[in-house]
Amino acid sequence: MGNGGKSFLQRVGHWVWESRLLRSIYRTRYPDNQRNRVMVVMNSVALHLHPTKVSRGAVRITYTWGLGGLSLWMFLLLTFTGVLLMFYYIPSTNQAYQSMLALQSSVTLGQFLRNMHRFAAQAMVILVILHMTRVFYTGAYKPPREFNWVVGVTLWFLTLLLSFTGYLLPWDQLAIWAITVGTGIAGYVPFIGKTVQYMLLGGYQVDQPTLIRWYTLHVFLLPIALIAVMAVHFWRIRKDGNLSTPADNLDDEAAATPQVAAR
Amino acid sequence: MSAAIPPEPRFREDVRVARAPGALDPQEKVFTWPHLLSIELVAALLYTVGLSLFAIFVNAPLEPMANGQHTPNPAKAPWYFLGLQELLLHMHPALAGVLVPGAVLVGLATIPFVDKERKGIAIWFSTSRGLSISLVVGLISAIWVVLLVMFDNWVGVRPFMSPLVSSILNSCVGTKAAPGLIPQGLWFMQEECGSVLIRHTLGIPDAWGLAPVWNQWMVPIVFMIGIPFTALQFCGRYGRLTVREQMIALYAYFLATFITLTIIMAGFRGFGERLYWPWQVNPFPD
Numbered sequence: 075m076g077n078g079g080k081s082f083l084q085r086v087g088h089w090v091w092e093s094r095l096l097r098s099i100y101r102t103r104y105p106d107n108q109r110n111r112v113m114v115v116m117n118s119v120a121l122h123l124h125p126t127k128v129s130r131g132a133v134r135i136t137y138t139w140g141l142g143g144l145s146l147w148m149f150l151l152l153t154f155t156g157v158l159l160m161f162y163y164i165p166s167t168n169q170a171y172q173s174m175l176a177l178q179s180s181v182t183l184g185q186f187l188r189n190m191h192r193f194a195a196q197a198m199v200i201l202v203i204l205h206m207t208r209v210f211y212t213g214a215y216k217p218p219r220e221f222n223w224v225v226g227v228t229l230w231f232l233t234l235l236l237s238f239t240g241y242l243l244p245w246d247q248l249a250i251w252a253i254t255v256g257t258g259i260a261g262y263v264p265f266i267g268k269t270v271q272y273m274l275l276g277g278y279q280v281d282q283p284t285l286i287r288w289y290t291l292h293v294f295l296l297p298i299a300l301i302a303v304m305a306v307h308f309w310r311i312r313k314d315g316n317l318s319t320p321a322d323n324l325d326d327e328a329a330a331t332p333q334v335a336a337r
Numbered sequence: 338m339s340a341a342i343p344p345e346p347r348f349r350e351d352v353r354v355a356r357a358p359g360a361l362d363p364q365e366k367v368f369t370w371p372h373l374l375s376i377e378l379v380a381a382l383l384y385t386v387g388l389s390l391f392a393i394f395v396n397a398p399l400e401p402m403a404n405g406q407h408t409p410n411p412a413k414a415p416w417y418f419l420g421l422q423e424l425l426l427h428m429h430p431a432l433a434g435v436l437v438p439g440a441v442l443v444g445l446a447t448i449p450f451v452d453k454e455r456k457g458i459a460i461w462f463s464t465s466r467g468l469s470i471s472l473v474v475g476l477i478s479a480i481w482v483v484l485l486v487m488f489d490n491w492v493g494v495r496p497f498m499s500p501l502v503s504s505i506l507n508s509c510v511g512t513k514a515a516p517g518l519i520p521q522g523l524w525f526m527q528e529e530c531g532s533v534l535i536r537h538t539l540g541i542p543d544a545w546g547l548a549p550v551w552n553q554w555m556v557p558i559v560f561m562i563g564i565p566f567t568a569l570q571f572c573g574r575y576g577r578l579t580v581r582e583q584m585i586a587l588y589a590y591f592l593a594t595f596i597t598l599t600i601i602m603a604g605f606r607g608f609g610e611r612l613y614w615p616w617q618v619n620p621f622p623d
Contacts (some may be wrong), residue, residue, distance in 0.1 A: 113366040122372060131459065133373045140380040147381050149390075171402040178399070179447040189392035210448070210588050211467075213458045213581065219448035227446045228352060234417060243391050250403040251412035253491050255422065259434030267431075279405065322458040 079167065083306035123308050125316050131258045132317035137212065141205035145233075148198035149300070155191040156293065167282045195237050202233045214318040222310040229307060232300045239292035242285065253288070254290040411610045420598035426610060427489050428557035437561070443593065452584045466576070467585050474568045474586040475593035481564045482597040490612050541580045565590040595619070 080088070090096060091103075102113040111128040131137065163183055164173045206226060209215055217224035241251045257280070261271040276283025306328040315322065367373075400409075414422045424433035457463025462471065569586055572578055578586070607613035 111370045115369050121369070123483075124369045126364070126369055128369050128373050130365045130372070132366045133376060134368065135376065135380075137459070140376065142375050144380060144384055148462045151385070160538055165402070167348045172398060185396060186392055188389065189395065189397045192397035193388060193395075206445075207592065208587075210469075211463075211585070212461055215449040215452075216458050217449070217453060217455055217532075220453075225445045227442060231442060237417070238415060244398040245401060245403045247403060247407070247409055247415070248398060249402045250405065251409055252414050255412055255414055256418065259421070259425070262429075262431035263435050264431060265434075269352060280403075283407075286586045316597070318459045320459045322455065 084116075116246070123312075124182065125312065129317060129319040132319045138317065139208060141201055141208055145198060145201040145205055147305070148194050148201060149304070151194050151199065152191060153297065155187055158187055159191055160293060165243070165285055167245060167269050167285055170243065170285065174244050174246075183334045195240060199233055202230050206230055216318075216322070219314045219318065222307060222314055225303060225307045225310060229300065229303055232296060232303060236292065236296045236300060239288045239296060242280070244290065245285065253280050253284070257284075307311065354482075381560050387496065410608055411606060413606075414445060416599060416603060419602035423486070423598040423602040427486070429553035432554060432557060439524070444587075448584055448588075452580045457581055460467050462585065464579065466582060470578070470582055470586050471589040473572060474589040477568045477571070478593040479589045479597045481560075482594055483601070485560060486598075486601055487612075494556045577600050588605070 076103045102110050102117050105111040105114040112242050115124050115126045142172070143323055159177070162168060162173055162177045162184070174188070177188055181187070209223065209226065238253075238256065242249045257274045260274055261267045272278070272286070275281075276287050311317070361450060392523060413419065421438060427433070457467075462468045565587055567591065569578065569583060572582070573588060604615040604618060605612055607618040
């Protein structure tokens with residue numbers, strides 16, 4: 075064989091892996107030693123949200139259930155499917171419903187695309203509620219993470235708004251009557267209710283101005299807001315000491331023992 | 338740089354993972370790669386496969402095109418607002434649609450500023466009683482919600498409030514009329530009068546449109562505060578509750594109420610938003 079006993083595939087692999095192109099993209103070599111395991115996380119724009127090391131107790135599945143991460147994953151999936159839907163959807167009262175029908179009947183994988191967006195949206199609402207419940211029941215909102223809990227509650231509210239604004243877009247009976255009921259409630263806000271209602275509807279009933287407003291909120295303003303607040307949320311996770319661990323119970327000596335932590 | 342690959346296992350924490358799955362050192366750390374990233378990858382993949390399969394076999398609902406002239410009966414909100422929609426049937430819209438959800442959001446956000454102790458972090462339910470408190474308060478809340486919904490549906494508070502409003506009217510206006518002497522048909526008028534008196538006494542502006550203060554404001558508020566209060570008292574009989582345990586009780590109240598109200602509106606409200614059995618409720622009303 076020659077070449078130090080390397081097979082053809084190994085040589086190709088080495089050539090690809092050591093090429094200037096790949097080295098310019100991935101500066102860190104495969105993380106098979108401690109140094110590279112640190113570097114691969116630090117040097118990646120996607121992975122650097124993580125610390126290089128994490129508490130072993132905190133990464134147990136039965137501790138976090140991966141709910142926060144899955145919520146983020148749902149947001150990314152929704153952004154991807156949402157952008158694809160925007161290629162076909164027309165935010166006009168005359169054409170919105172027709173574009174839904176066309177999407178389902180004459181676009182390749184159109185029905186699947188819409189299903190994924192709809193169900194991922196429902197899933198995200200559920201996941202965010204479950205994540206909040208997990209954080210609550212494991213006491214992870216306690217100092218020093220108080221503010222990030224508040225940020226999380228804001229994210230839950232924004233998630234609901236995103237889901238609700240998307241609800242109108244198919245322009246079917248389900249959509250406009252749910253929004254009619256919903257904006258009707260906004261009319262009962264003390265003092266400013268009628269103004270808020272008029273602002274949400276762009277008039278006195280759900281019509282074209284409502285559709286274009288809710289479309290803009292759904293595809294631009296609320297996602298931007300969610301991304302901004304998510305950035306703060308993730309930043310604060312790192313700054314507040316990463317995932318909560320039993321080691322955070324500074325005053326509680328019993329909780330710092332392995333037996334209690336293993337519960 | 339490309340070092341020879343060492344034999345397995347490579348790192349001390351790998352050995353520890355293999356040796357001691359039960360006993361954890363709270364200070365112990367592992368590398369994010371691979372210990373966390375592998376979990377995240379597998380979770381995202383499994384979840385996405387599941388969601389994709391669901392999206393292949395189940396289609397998202399699409400009803401007939403929007404028609405402003407034809408109101409479906411009942412018109413239901415998205416599932417996460419169904420609990421609020423159920424509340425709307427039992428109290429003033431400003432209370433059910435604005436103040437209660439506002440209070441929930443503010444209340445949730447306030448939790449860490451009330452429960453400030455650094456104890457019980459990263460331990461499910463924090464204390465040995467945490468789970469029991471959750472289950473008991475959750476159950477008490479759910480039972481209360483079901484009973485109150487049925488009571489309001491078939492009986493209502495008006496028959497009980499009439500004598501009360503009459504006596505207040507009597508004491509305020511100074512007449513000697515006993516409650517029974519005011520004809521039942523005039524109940525609504527009494528209610529209006531009582532509301533006006535209360536509104537003026539409390540200085541609440543008329544712009545709020547608070548006509549039936551009694552049955553749409555006072556009674557619901559008393560129950561919404563009373564249920565968690567009595568549940569806390571009940572749990573407190575078995576030992577003083579820590580602040581954390583009180584928060585656990587309140588969260589259980591929130592969660593159980595949210596779930597119960599959502600189930601009632603989703604599964605038990607049919608035509609005219611009246612109560613039906615789930616198999617009588619048409620999930621896709623015309």
